[in-house]
Amino acid sequence: MATTVSTDVSNVPTKQEAPLPMRGRRIPEHYWGYFLLAPAVALVLALILYPVIYSGWLSFHFKHAYLPLETFVGWDNYRDLWSDTAWPFSAADGFWRSLYLGAIYGFGSTILQIILGLSAALMLNESFFGKALMRGVALFPYMVPTVVVAILMKWILNDAYGILPYITDNLGIGRILWFGSDWVMVTVILVSTWTFFPFVVIGTLARLQTIDPELYSAAKVDGAGILRRFWHITLPQLANVLFVVILLRTMFMFTKFDVIWLITGNGGIGFYTKTLPIHTYTKTFLELQVGAGAALSMMMFLMLVVITLIYFKVYKRDEHI
Amino acid sequence: MNARLKQIIGRISFYIGVAAFALFCGFPMIWMVLTSIKPDRDILTSTPVFWSWDVHLDHYRNLFDQTDFLIYFVNSITVAASATSLTIVIATLAAYGITRFRFIGREYIAAGMLFTYMFAPILIVVPFYILMKNYGLINTKLGLVLAYTTFSLPFSMWLLRSFFQSIPLDLEEAAMTDGASRPQAVIRVIVPLAFPGVIAVSIFTFIVAWNDYLFARVLVSDNLMKTLPIGMNDLYNATITDWGMMMAGGVVVTVPALVFFIMIQRYLISGWGAGAIKG
Numbered sequence: 359m360a361t362t363v364s365t366d367v368s369n370v371p372t373k374q375e376a377p378l379p380m381r382g383r384r385i386p387e388h389y390w391g392y393f394l395l396a397p398a399v400a401l402v403l404a405l406i407l408y409p410v411i412y413s414g415w416l417s418f419h420f421k422h423a424y425l426p427l428e429t430f431v432g433w434d435n436y437r438d439l440w441s442d443t444a445w446p447f448s449a450a451d452g453f454w455r456s457l458y459l460g461a462i463y464g465f466g467s468t469i470l471q472i473i474l475g476l477s478a479a480l481m482l483n484e485s486f487f488g489k490a491l492m493r494g495v496a497l498f499p500y501m502v503p504t505v506v507v508a509i510l511m512k513w514i515l516n517d518a519y520g521i522l523p524y525i526t527d528n529l530g531i532g533r534i535l536w537f538g539s540d541w542v543m544v545t546v547i548l549v550s551t552w553t554f555f556p557f558v559v560i561g562t563l564a565r566l567q568t569i570d571p572e573l574y575s576a577a578k579v580d581g582a583g584i585l586r587r588f589w590h591i592t593l594p595q596l597a598n599v600l601f602v603v604i605l606l607r608t609m610f611m612f613t614k615f616d617v618i619w620l621i622t623g624n625g626g627i628g629f630y631t632k633t634l635p636i637h638t639y640t641k642t643f644l645e646l647q648v649g650a651g652a653a654l655s656m657m658m659f660l661m662l663v664v665i666t667l668i669y670f671k672v673y674k675r676d677e678h679i
Numbered sequence: 680m681n682a683r684l685k686q687i688i689g690r691i692s693f694y695i696g697v698a699a700f701a702l703f704c705g706f707p708m709i710w711m712v713l714t715s716i717k718p719d720r721d722i723l724t725s726t727p728v729f730w731s732w733d734v735h736l737d738h739y740r741n742l743f744d745q746t747d748f749l750i751y752f753v754n755s756i757t758v759a760a761s762a763t764s765l766t767i768v769i770a771t772l773a774a775y776g777i778t779r780f781r782f783i784g785r786e787y788i789a790a791g792m793l794f795t796y797m798f799a800p801i802l803i804v805v806p807f808y809i810l811m812k813n814y815g816l817i818n819t820k821l822g823l824v825l826a827y828t829t830f831s832l833p834f835s836m837w838l839l840r841s842f843f844q845s846i847p848l849d850l851e852e853a854a855m856t857d858g859a860s861r862p863q864a865v866i867r868v869i870v871p872l873a874f875p876g877v878i879a880v881s882i883f884t885f886i887v888a889w890n891d892y893l894f895a896r897v898l899v900s901d902n903l904m905k906t907l908p909i910g911m912n913d914l915y916n917a918t919i920t921d922w923g924m925m926m927a928g929g930v931v932v933t934v935p936a937l938v939f940f941i942m943i944q945r946y947l948i949s950g951w952g953a954g955a956i957k958g
Contacts, residue, residue, distance in 0.1 A: 394776025405829040409806035505908040506929040613799030616892040635801040
């Protein structure tokens with residue numbers, strides 16, 4: 359079966375365009391296209407694109423989550439974002455601070471996922487005893503529901519009864535307060551890495567398998583060691599795929615809500631992991647300021663548009679990402 | 680001789696790496712299972728007890744007897760199964776339509792598909808909530824099914840589209856020359872060939888629905904309508920955490936998925952390919 363999903367938008371092979379012979383056909387061909395696509399397009403328009411536009415509209419209003427209050431306020435919600443002065447280490451919270459924490463979380467967890475995921479993919483690309491089993495095991499973390507991951511990690515890292523603090527203590531590293539204000543961001547990043555690195559494995563392994571083995575044997579003959587082979591063959595071959603994986607992972611991590619929320623929640627240590635999605639959720643559903651929340655989601659949407667544009671550019675260049 | 684020794688050492692360290700990696704991926708799950716079958720006095724110890732001979736299933740019994748876990752479980756299954764079936768049907772029709780017919784705006788729809796694929800739930804949850812409130816779909820399973828179906832559609836269509844593209848049109852034409860109608864040709868010839876894609880799509884959608892916390896949190900407040908993620912989290916937050924029971928809950932939620940996953944994983948790898956990095 360196909361190991362590489364072709365993602366080409368613009369040049370679909372013309373072979374498939376040929377009209378099919380259809381007995382007793384009354385409806386013209388192209389109507390069938392619309393007809394078959396209608397349910398999908400209708401759902402996406404009504405429940406994804408319309409909400410985004412609605413969100414844009416809301417961001418110019420003051421709106422309460424439950425009370426029927428709705429006043430047009432122009433750019434006020436955005437001005438509030440822009441002028442908020444809360445800084446990372448201050449006691450207040452706000453847009454810039456959430457952006458800063460989001461950057462730490464987003465980049466931190468993406469980098470670790472890439473390192474871990476790529477190493478795992480390289481390992482799984484070798485042949486060894488138990489390889490099929492290990493391929494399944496590598497995808498395990500992805501299969502554990504987020505809520506279970508959060509509760510399980512809270513148990514494993516528990517200050518009083520957790521097994522990991524016990525192990526680190528006995529190894530002489532000492533007990534780390536994983537859910538203390540100093541460490542909680544690290545904890546959230548590490549847990550996210552554990553949960554999401556399988557995506558990187560899936561993404562890169564498919565491409566690794568298509569690298570011509572001849573390239574490696576030739577390099578071996580030339581006396582290139584394992585690091586040189588990785589640097590001069592694997593990495594260049596992988597570059598495009600890796601670029602897209604990094605781009606998309608960064609974006610998904612920037613907009614990640616549930617892992618962080620489920621581990622740290624609102625208030626208390628949640629303050630130290632208040633990234634942009636958490637800030638948005640708190641503003642909307644706890645402070646009940648829907649307009650301000652919508653303005654925050656529009657900021658995320660803006661980032662998404664920028665990343666999408668980059669993605670489309672790269673992706674047109676290489677059909678087989 | 681020296682080279683041979685070096686090779687053996689290299690091999691051994693490779694396997695040590697493999698074992699470490701397996702432990703890294705698998706240990707949390709093993710610990711979850713072990714905790715769920717230990718008596719409380721072996722759970723709440725400052726020196727963890729790895730294995731307790733006093734194996735019992737009280738935590739599982741408590742989970743089903745003393746909480747509404749079973750209701751959450753049934754809700755989750757219902758919602759996830761409905762969303763998955765709906766997505767398969769709608770996505771297959773759409774992917775077939777977009778690969779086999781030529782019409783105006785087709786490229787834009789394909790590009791739009793990719794664009795919406797990048798959306799994260801947090802971006803639309805605010806207006807989505809207001810929308811569902813206006814239509815009276817708060818606290819209903821239908822609201823959740825709609826959310827998960829719509830949310831999985833772009834990726835599913837995109838994935839199935841590439842499958843349909845890889846299936847030669849000749850096969851379909853041959854079947855029709857043999858007297859099959861077009862729907863027959865599609866169902867008997869094309870869908871079986873795209874089966875890994877259908878499997879991948881159903882797993883993806885099922886996981887989206889089974890995992891989702893955000894939509895469920897926002898759309899559901901009625902206890903009897905809760906799905907597992909919010910039900911479990913509320914159990915966790917409710918009183919003094921009963922770790923044994925929470926781990927039992929984790930096992931019940933995770934293990935069926937894992938077993939199923941191991942059974943179909945060879946389809947997954949081939950079906951997902953390089954595109955599957957959403958989540």
